[in-house]
Amino acid sequence: MAGQTHGLEKRAVVSSFIFHFPSGLSDKPLVALFKRSDKVNTYQHRIAPIAGSISRKDKDPLTAAWRELAEETKLTSSTLTFWRTGKPFSFADESVRREWTVHPFAFRLRGSPEDGGKGQGVIQTDWEHEGWQWYDPTEVINDDSFDGKGVPHLRESLRRVWFEGEMNDKAGKALHTGLERLQNDHESGSHELTAIALGVFREFIIQMEGGMDDARWWEDVRMAAFHLVKNGRESMGAATMNALLAILEEMEEIWRLESSSEQKLERMLTIIDHHLKGRNSRSGLVKDTFASYVRSNFLDGQSRDKLTIVTLSASSTIRDSIVDAFGSLDISTLELRILESRPLFEGVSIASSILSKFQAQFQDTPSKKLHINVYTDASAAIAAKDVDIVLLGADRISRSKGVSNKTGSLPMVLSVKHVAPNAKIVVLSELEKVNGENGLIDDEKHEDNDSREVISAWRSDGVKGLKVLEDSRSGQGVTSNATVEVRNIYLEWFPLSLVDAFISGEGVLNDRHIHKKVNQQEELARMYFDNISVRY
Known part of the structure; x- marks a missing residue:
């Protein structure tokens, strides 16, 4: 320009x-x-x-x-x-x-x-x-x-782009292998990916050489944090960025102290360990908040024969919240409807894990009943009929774009608004999923993944016409003015205006909470990422 x-x-x-x-x-x-x-x-x-x-x-x-x-x-x-x-x-x-x-x-x-x-x-x-x-x-x-x-x-x-070139072998390898692990992990949710990223960051800090009195050491730490956000799984990196910014803010205070590098390192690792431990405790608070929300919005002090929830994709937070809330509430039957979530079929995985968790937790409680129905993604409107709650996770929350979640979330939400307008659209998400407008994570960018994940299901089922499409993609057997692409986009946005409640470990969130987090993240991102100096 x-x-x-x-x-x-x-x-x-x-x-x-x-x-x-x-x-x-x-x-x-x-x-x-x-x-x-x-x-x-x-x-x-x-x-x-x-x-x-x-x-x-x-x-x-x-x-x-x-x-x-x-x-x-x-x-x-x-x-x-x-x-x-x-x-x-x-x-x-x-x-x-x-x-x-x-x-x-x-x-x-x-x-x-x-x-x-x-x-x-x-x-x-x-x-x-x-x-x-x-x-x-x-x-x-x-x-x-x-x-x-x-x-x-x-x-x-x-x-x-090649940070390995100026770092010692152990630090470079720790960050390199950690990024590869994050890039290739298409099963874990953003909560789990953030824990992995913090573990990689911790190992990187341990493997770094040179005294902490050198400003270059602190710059390399900030550059490593940048790569974990931008070059791990960027589309799910808002939680990682917020966690790392909070850690960097505490680490900087230690780095500026007049003490030995050994003492500083020990205190910095304690900070990271504290954040990792805190992540586990916050998930329990989310479950409690969700149970309280259901109690106040669907029970009114009374018992209830059945509660119907529809969801999709795989999230350990959603799995645990559903089963634990059901156990604490005076509800006889939980009907759970789950979309299969192509192409990796995470819906099948979460149905299996919820079933296993329910059987282990309620095998001696015959009064509690669970009915699971797994639907194809195209059946979202059918699955939406007469539901009470649409329960979704969030990989990112943007003030302008809305909620980013597994592809299929928007059709599900729109279907429920049309078919079951009284149902509540509920998002389980910590504030760390909020993404500011600092430009580090691009909210306009789609995560376009390997098309072979989609095609493999067609191939295993012997879908007719697949060979024609594959020949077209490879440039064989078609004219130059006809092309075929198979798109495998994991995530999509749906507007904040369609959400009835954001439930987190800090309670039920509103726009004020989101805007405050956006402003906080933008300030810290400028502080730690904007001024990484030109070295060569």
Whole structure:
């Protein structure tokens, strides 16, 4: 985006690094760097990633990154997977009269059997480059000579996606493996993922070297927190961000003390352990609040023959809240309707776990009865008939977007509003799920997952026509003007206005609670993430 500030043209650009992992999941990759040709406007014959300006037509920087990759290398999502987002940074270059804001991204090359996965048969450069080759990213980051032969701040752009290059092996590996675990965990809810992220953060702190008196140590801690939020499961990262911001606020006080590094480390680990322990106790408060809500809204001091609840997806908080509330209330029969939740069928999993928990808890209580009905996702309106409560979780809560939860939540809520208008829409969620408007977690971004999760169910059932679709996706057997994509989007938004109650360990929440949390998060996010300095 161009403009004029202090005589310099402001330009936002993307820097896309293509990584190749020779051993598949190895943590020792290579990175492709390209030599710019004499036909480009700036930095001719300098080494660079795939870079380009963000245009007004681009929805976001990542869209621009994919566009530039396709234009300059012919690589698309069929040959690349998006891997990491780096913290953006800005710098001025008087030699070209520009002020650059760089948005770094990392992509992983899928590889091709023909060239041993090395990309020579896949990466096709255009006129903007006169050659390219593979480099060891760690060597690039630590080699001062790249300041002369690379584009300005090449090493800074790279270190923001390849943090392993400037950390000791143990700390880098702790964060690397932790991020991989978070990225690949499609079963745990945001509450569980946050606990995993805090455990990774704790291990990273233990493995760091160097004295805490060095400002660089504190910067690396904040950068690690950024990566756990942005490059773990971003779509479910609001809880992780709020938890880490609270921890960083307490850790900073310890870091500034005049005491030994050993003493500081011990106190910091105690802080993290305290937060981890507190997460378990808060889940019990959510269950109590939910039971109190049902008692005041559906019992009025009387007993009740039956309560009907509809839900979807898998959430340990919802599972435990349903069964424990049922046990504490004067209700004879609980009818539970659960959508199957494709493509991973979490609805089947939660039905099974609720059944097991009920049988263990009420095997000697014949007066308590449970009826479970599992519906296909397309049957949301049928499952909604005559229900009392729609019980949903939340992976994120946004002041402007609403509640982000498993895909199928919006059709369920809208169906209930039409079919059973007196039913209550209830969301079980801690305040830590609230996402502010600081831009770190992009509320507009959808988590588009591997289409093979959807296709595998079709293949196992022998669905007719699948081969035609698969041939189309691979470019075989169809004309060039016909394309097919299979989308696997996990999460979607539904408006705050459709929710009757937000239930948390702090009680029943309202807009005031949400707005206060948004403001608090934005202030802390600016404090700990905005001023991570440019190092190279």
